[in-house]
Amino acid sequence: MGAMGSVTEVVRTGGAWALALVMLAENIFPPIPSEAVLPFAGFLVSRGDLNPVVGLAAATAGSTVGALALYLLGRYGGRAVLLRHGHLFRLSERDLDQADDWFDRHGWKVVFFARMVPLARSVVSVPAGTSEMPIGRFLLLTAAGSTLWNMVLMSLGAAFGERYDEIGESIGRISTVVVVVLGVALVAAAVWWYRSRHRDPTARSE
Numbered sequence: 001m002g003a004m005g006s007v008t009e010v011v012r013t014g015g016a017w018a019l020a021l022v023m024l025a026e027n028i029f030p031p032i033p034s035e036a037v038l039p040f041a042g043f044l045v046s047r048g049d050l051n052p053v054v055g056l057a058a059a060t061a062g063s064t065v066g067a068l069a070l071y072l073l074g075r076y077g078g079r080a081v082l083l084r085h086g087h088l089f090r091l092s093e094r095d096l097d098q099a100d101d102w103f104d105r106h107g108w109k110v111v112f113f114a115r116m117v118p119l120a121r122s123v124v125s126v127p128a129g130t131s132e133m134p135i136g137r138f139l140l141l142t143a144a145g146s147t148l149w150n151m152v153l154m155s156l157g158a159a160f161g162e163r164y165d166e167i168g169e170s171i172g173r174i175s176t177v178v179v180v181v182l183g184v185a186l187v188a189a190a191v192w193w194y195r196s197r198h199r200d201p202t203a204r205s206e
Contacts, residue, residue: 008040016054020062023150027066027122034063035118038150039164042157052158056150063115063146064139067125071138074129103131108141115145 010018019041026034038059044050103110107128114124128138157164 007037011037011041012044012049015050016058019050019055020058020065023059023062024066025062027063027125028069033118034059034121034149035153035167036165038153039157039160039167042154042159043161043164045154046158046161052154056147056154059150059154060143060147063121063150064143067115067122067142067146068139070122070125071129071133071135074126075132075135076129103127103133107131107133108137111138111141112145115142116149121145121149 007022011022014021019037022037023034026037041050041055041059045052045055111124111128111133114120125138125142153167156167160167
């Protein structure tokens with residue numbers, strides 16, 4: 001039995017509580033993909049082995065708690081670390097303030113939609129904490145985005161039945177493309193930011 005087989009076996013035998021714990025771990029350890037776990041949970045729903053409402057609530061609760069752990073890490077450690085070592089990346093306190101201002105304006109969209117993007121759904125919690133997004137807003141957006149994502153994948157798993165594993169394989173291929181695109185976009189943004197700082201000497205006057 002492979003690693004994912006072991007995870008699904010835990011969910012099968014442990015029910016909603018196990019599903020919540022697996023989804024919590026999925027946020028902190030992205031190699032455990034929700035696109036493989038949740039369709040299996042939907043399959044259990046189709047067999048009557050898992051209550052759909054309880055299963056969805058458990059998956060969302062686990063996702064939200066896992067995201068909260070990373071949010072707290074960013075809120076109580078992220079900015080201090082960046083300020084301490086910012087010289088390595090040519091970061092100043094003003095740069096962080098500008099990033100915070102941007103996140104204040106657009107962060108709600110980022111947090112909500114990132115819950116449906118592989119890898120980003122884990123990573124986004126850290127900058128949300130670093131920028132000190134109000135914790136109530138963060139939890140609401142995280143729970144809402146997670147509920148939508150979890151519901152879609154569990155519904156697909158229930159519809160596919162014993163072929164639930166095909167969902168994870170298909171989404172996994174799409175996820176790879178999404179991650180590559182996001183990686184390229186981040187590199188491009190970093191290059192643009194670095195060049196813009198060198199074109200504007202006042203940006204480094206801190």
